[in-house]
Amino acid sequence: MSNVISEPASPAATPTRGSPPSPKRRAGQSPGRRQEGRAGLLFLSPWLLGLIGITAFPMLFSLFLSFTNYDVLSSWEFLEFVGFDNYRKIFTTDPIFWKSVRVTLTFGLIAVPLKLAASLGVALLLNKARRGVGLYRSMFYLPSLLGGSVALALVWLAMFNGDGAFNDFLALFGIEGKSWINEPDWALATLIVLSVWQFGAPMVIFLAGLKQVPTELYEAASVDGASKLRQFFHVTLPMLSPVIFFNLVLETIHGFQGFTAAFVISNGTGGPVYATKLYTLLIYDKGFTDFQMGYASALAWIFLAVIGLITVVFFSTGRFWVHYSDGEK
Amino acid sequence: MAVALPAAGLLAACGDDEPAAGAEYPTGPVTLTFYWWGGEARAKLTDDALNLYTKAHPNVTITRTWQAFTGYYDKLATISAGGNAPDIFQIDDNGLAEYASRNVTLDLSPYTKSGAIDVSKHPKSLTEYGQLKGKQVAIATGENTPAIIYDKTILTELGLALPKVGMTYEEIITWGAEVSAKKPGYWGLMDPSSDYKALWLWLRAQGKEFYSDNKIAFSEADLIAWFQLWVDARAKNAVPPADVVHEAVTGSVATQLVVTKKAAVSFMWSNQLSEMQKATKNDLAMTAYPGDPKGQWARASTYWAASRTTKNAVVVADLINFLVNNVEAGKVQGVDRGLPSNLDVRTAVSDSLTDQKMKDTVAFENEITPKFGPAPAPPPKGHSGLRNTLRDIAETVTYGKATPEAAAKQFFTQAAAALA
Numbered sequence: 072m073s074n075v076i077s078e079p080a081s082p083a084a085t086p087t088r089g090s091p092p093s094p095k096r097r098a099g100q101s102p103g104r105r106q107e108g109r110a111g112l113l114f115l116s117p118w119l120l121g122l123i124g125i126t127a128f129p130m131l132f133s134l135f136l137s138f139t140n141y142d143v144l145s146s147w148e149f150l151e152f153v154g155f156d157n158y159r160k161i162f163t164t165d166p167i168f169w170k171s172v173r174v175t176l177t178f179g180l181i182a183v184p185l186k187l188a189a190s191l192g193v194a195l196l197l198n199k200a201r202r203g204v205g206l207y208r209s210m211f212y213l214p215s216l217l218g219g220s221v222a223l224a225l226v227w228l229a230m231f232n233g234d235g236a237f238n239d240f241l242a243l244f245g246i247e248g249k250s251w252i253n254e255p256d257w258a259l260a261t262l263i264v265l266s267v268w269q270f271g272a273p274m275v276i277f278l279a280g281l282k283q284v285p286t287e288l289y290e291a292a293s294v295d296g297a298s299k300l301r302q303f304f305h306v307t308l309p310m311l312s313p314v315i316f317f318n319l320v321l322e323t324i325h326g327f328q329g330f331t332a333a334f335v336i337s338n339g340t341g342g343p344v345y346a347t348k349l350y351t352l353l354i355y356d357k358g359f360t361d362f363q364m365g366y367a368s369a370l371a372w373i374f375l376a377v378i379g380l381i382t383v384v385f386f387s388t389g390r391f392w393v394h395y396s397d398g399e400k
Numbered sequence: 401m402a403v404a405l406p407a408a409g410l411l412a413a414c415g416d417d418e419p420a421a422g423a424e425y426p427t428g429p430v431t432l433t434f435y436w437w438g439g440e441a442r443a444k445l446t447d448d449a450l451n452l453y454t455k456a457h458p459n460v461t462i463t464r465t466w467q468a469f470t471g472y473y474d475k476l477a478t479i480s481a482g483g484n485a486p487d488i489f490q491i492d493d494n495g496l497a498e499y500a501s502r503n504v505t506l507d508l509s510p511y512t513k514s515g516a517i518d519v520s521k522h523p524k525s526l527t528e529y530g531q532l533k534g535k536q537v538a539i540a541t542g543e544n545t546p547a548i549i550y551d552k553t554i555l556t557e558l559g560l561a562l563p564k565v566g567m568t569y570e571e572i573i574t575w576g577a578e579v580s581a582k583k584p585g586y587w588g589l590m591d592p593s594s595d596y597k598a599l600w601l602w603l604r605a606q607g608k609e610f611y612s613d614n615k616i617a618f619s620e621a622d623l624i625a626w627f628q629l630w631v632d633a634r635a636k637n638a639v640p641p642a643d644v645v646h647e648a649v650t651g652s653v654a655t656q657l658v659v660t661k662k663a664a665v666s667f668m669w670s671n672q673l674s675e676m677q678k679a680t681k682n683d684l685a686m687t688a689y690p691g692d693p694k695g696q697w698a699r700a701s702t703y704w705a706a707s708r709t710t711k712n713a714v715v716v717a718d719l720i721n722f723l724v725n726n727v728e729a730g731k732v733q734g735v736d737r738g739l740p741s742n743l744d745v746r747t748a749v750s751d752s753l754t755d756q757k758m759k760d761t762v763a764f765e766n767e768i769t770p771k772f773g774p775a776p777a778p779p780p781k782g783h784s785g786l787r788n789t790l791r792d793i794a795e796t797v798t799y800g801k802a803t804p805e806a807a808a809k810q811f812f813t814q815a816a817a818a819l820a
Binding site for chain 1: 473481498503801814
């Protein structure tokens with residue numbers, strides 16, 4: 072987006088105008104150029120206002136709040152600056168913090184790889200031209216559209232409780248089920264299954280990626296006698312690695328931000344016994360139940376830092392396994 | 401915020417915390433915002449009562465918003481934070497101290513003193529239960545009592561005695577084990593170990609308290625004994641397994657074990673009998689929590705509170721007065737928010753009731769009230785968080801993930817932080 076604004080400085084953008092503008096004119100900017108710049112800004116303005124008003128400003132403000140005792144309800148005159156107190160308390164005296172960190176990491180480490188595997192698997196199946204493949208693609212994509220909806224979480228709640236449909240299904244095979252969402256050792260698993268089931272978005276991206284793999288590579292590989300499995304590991308996966316990388320980063324961030332399902336399924340408790348206390352639930356609890364918004368802001372900034380760190384790690388390890396077809400790394 | 405400024409200017413004339421209680425009732429158009437939670441039945445009752453008021457005061461328009469309890473406090477916190485707290489809103493013990501001590505609520509003392517809000521016919525303990533540091537921060541909408549609600553139909557079928565007032569915990573747990581033994585897959589009692597009000601009553605029946613001066617007033621040993629009581633009850637099979645209990649704890653009235661027919665006894669509030677009865681065909685009845693009834697007190701089911709930033713304090717006070725003291729308004733509202741606070745209204749309402757379970761509620765309240773002890777102060781700021789802490793930590797014991805000793809220790813660590 073910012074290209075539009077900076078274009079006047081780039082000579083490459085002007086060849087259609089005939090002779091390149093003299094340096095003098097460029098520095099002062101022609102009226103037409105300036106108008107274009109204004110128009111660009113004008114068209115950008117809704118997005119810019121949104122970015123500044125509802126993303127950048129609230130973010131920085133919450134950074135400020137994380138050093139205060141802000142409690143949502145009191146007026147500003149009661150606001151006190153507490154320095155790093157909130158951060159210190161989080162790491163030293165908050166027992167739930169570490170519990171929810173563990174729950175969130177467990178969730179991410181299991182749900183994200185499973186979801187990527189499922190979406191890649193289904194994308195491979197749907198990549199072939201078959202009758203009605205469009206319909207199948209839409210149907211597999213559908214759960215993703217519902218996203219973090221409350222309705223879906225309620226369905227899950229009804230499916231995985233003691234008298235739920237899932238247990239009726241198990242009963243067909245003579246297996247006696249549990250009250251999955253009410254068992255501390257299983258509640259998180261139901262959330263993971265829900266998340267994996269919503270594999271539509273990465274699947275669509277994988278499908279697009281698969282379309283980009285040149286068929287000559289497969290032809291060449293099969294001439295060389297490579298089996299389908301070998302073709303998958305030596306052609307498909309390397310060619311797909313940029314897409315896998317993209318999905319990995321996106322789904323990891325997405326996974327950490329999961330909230331609605333956990334909130335609805337546990338009825339806001341993060342229970343039983345903290346089993347579904349995702350980090351986002353902890354932030355919400357502190358902010359809106361305990362009215363410790365300053366503390367909640369501090370929690371949120373730690374969260375941001377950790378997600379940032381994980382993304383940096385992904386990017387720095389990416390060059391070892393992500394292959395771009397034009398040889399760039 | 402800008403809207404509140406003129407009001408602040410007016411208030412400044414008579415000291416920030418002392419609005420003009422003697423001011424004239426306005427004749428020009430007045431618009432009030434009014435916010436409450438509840439089911440559809442309550443929404444209609446409240447709506448009707450408000451209509452009665454606007455009929456008598458045509459210059460007053462009331463903008464009403466109601467919703468289910470879920471999300472109510474989130475929304476209230478958000479709009480209050482934005483400086484637009486509703487002129488009048490429903491609140492309960494969970495939020496009262498939070499909102500009052502953070503100066504969101506209007507001090508109603510000048511109005512109760514001047515008689516603009518008449519509390520002379522209200523039980524004294526009920527009025528005091530809406531006071532914080534000597535200020536009347538809210539007016540009780542009605543009186544409510546914790547009650548155990550049991551399935552009379554199944555217990556009669558099983559040929560077992562019904563629970564009654566004054567049973568000890570040991571007696572009711574033994575009784576519960578008998579129920580479980582007679583009917584496999586069915587249990588005698590809900591496990592209330594994670595329920596703050598059950599714990600509070602249990603403490604008070606022994607002459608102890610939950611809070612004093614914004615601190616926990618009981619000891620770690622008390623809490624260990626409480627957890628152990630229910631561990632033993634589970635060992636005797638008097639209460640269901642943890643997952644069954646959890647489902648009821650986190651659910652609504654519809655998931656209570658008496659309604660889902662998984663246990664004979666649920667630990668509830670007396671005003672919930674009528675609503676629970678609508679969810680099951682079996683005949684439900686109620687009695688007091690186990691232990692000496694002197695542990696109980698006249699509790700406010702909910703309160704009416706006003707916003708400190710209201711521009712029409714006089715009308716607000718008059719409307720609250722109308723809702724709690726007007727006989728017609730009382731009859732419209734019934735006992736949905738507990739027994740009416742005003743004793744005259746209470747008598748009138750009791751005579752006019754048609755719902756059998758609402759009548760049972762009144763009879764129960766009348767029987768039990770004389771046995772009550774004095775009311776403690778309303779729970780301090782931090783209470784709603786602490787309730788959740790108790791719920792979560794008690795569950796670590798129910799699920800066998802922690803010993804009562806470890807859980808109690810954990811509770812006290814977190815309580816210190818929550819009430820600090």
